[in-house]
């Protein structure tokens with residue numbers, strides 16, 4: 001077979017890395033426990049529900065699952081407000097259920113990452129309750145960021161920081177003697193007080209939490225708000241205009257401070273002490289890929305989510321820049337690049353890509369907002385996903401994207417639970433629309449999410465035709481597209497492969513690259529584009545021939561076999 005790269009004029013961006021530790025080229029599936037599968041019928045997903053459906057993920061062909069928080073929590077931020085890091089929320093199950101899940105995953109050859117939330121605890125955590133009871137100046141308060149207020153009676157917040165969810169980042173407490181007292185910092189909801197990572201007790205506690213889960217057999221951790229744990233000395237006012245949940249505004253004295261790297265070095269040493277290639281992935285909303293690369297230096301975390309790729313508009317030049325810049329930045333530090341299009345915090349890409357400006361990233365969509373074009377969004381989502389799955393590195397898939405699920409864009413406002421909705425005075429819809437329970441079977445109550453038909457958020461009608469049982473084994477379905485792409489990716493070693501832009505094919509509406517012997521062409525334009533002879537179709541997001549790539553589609557080609 002002729003090497004594809006010799007047949008086309010190409011510019012190499014990233015050389016092949018070949019085989020390495022599992023995480024370097026892993027496809028990781030994100031499970032959002034509230035919405036994956038409900039085994040007991042209370043309308044809320046749970047661990048036995050996840051365990052029961054792990055074979056679906058094994059059949060899909062992913063390498064690992066990352067499970068969003070399942071710890072005891074008052075659920076003011078859907079579990080990202082943790083009251084006890086070493087137990088399970090009763091609604092989700094028990095530690096025995098977690099052990100069963102880990103054992104079943106292992107049996108199926110799936111790795112498991114759990115979510116670690118170290119920037120803040122819940123206000124129901126024993127530490128925060130003790131801090132409130134103990135009063136100012138106590139060692140209990142020193143685990144959090146309590147400060148005196150400004151103004152004559154201390155009635156003004158200590159600085160001008162805003163919560164990512166809206167409103168001020170400070171809440172004033174009532175002291176044990178009943179007087180108005182100090183303020184505590186919360187970069188998110190007031191139910192999520194920030195920990196003080198200058199306190200050695202906090203370090204010791206999290207080292208113990210890591211060990212607790214590593215000893216139980218998890219393969220690693222996804223680290224929540226990984227760029228926020230250390231704040232600038234003296235908590236100076238921020239000069240950055242801080243838009244809620246807009247990742248490009250994660251700048252200022254509370255984000256991406258030098259001190260966070262020391263925490264990751266400490267944790268890397270802990271993970272290195274375990275066998276089995278345990279790994280960490282950082283949720284660091286850092287816009288500049290070179291800043292992001294600092295989190296994945298050889299003695300820090302293993303991976304960082306590529307939010308530059310997620311937020312790139314559906315535009316060939318923007319996509320090309322995002323891909324090139326992230327590969328170069330990660331290669332500089334010897335790290336693997338990750339790829340992600342959707343998660344539980346952003347509008348699902350099947351809807352994002354159907355908006356008037358495709359790929360725009362907004363804080364949720366409601367019934368009174370302009371509605372995405374669902375068919376076009378899905379067509380583009382399939383093209384984007386097929387392109388992503390050919391990129392070298394590691395990819396993250398958010399539950400339901402393998403079914404082509406859209407955002408629920410007409411959810412009733414009364415159902416919204418995301419704190420963003422309340423904290424912004426109902427001006428931002430928030431993230432509930434991407435968190436709607438999964439449809440497993442078209443004809444069952446709640447589309448098979450729960451045995452009783454209960455569902456903590458109402459599912460949109462379109463979930464019926466997109467249910468898993470309408471797609472598994474059905475040629476051309478989105479599920480089968482993902483399955484086929486994952487199988488080929490594995491067989492052809494694309495995750496450990498190379499990336500070279502196919503210069504002659506790239507233009508303002510076309511993205512074309514070569515990974516090993518595979519030529520990947522994404523046509524972002526509205527007319528078909530011709531492909532030179534000598535290739536045959538390996539996989540495609542819509543029906544395609546070897547002669548051209550249809551509009552809004554991705555095709556994987558390989559050199560045609562010689563007669």
Ligand code: GLC
Pocket residue numbers: 077080081117188224225283344345
């Ligand atoms: C991360 C999580 C998000 C959560 C926030 C606060 O961004 O992904 O869901 O609300 O951290 O923990």
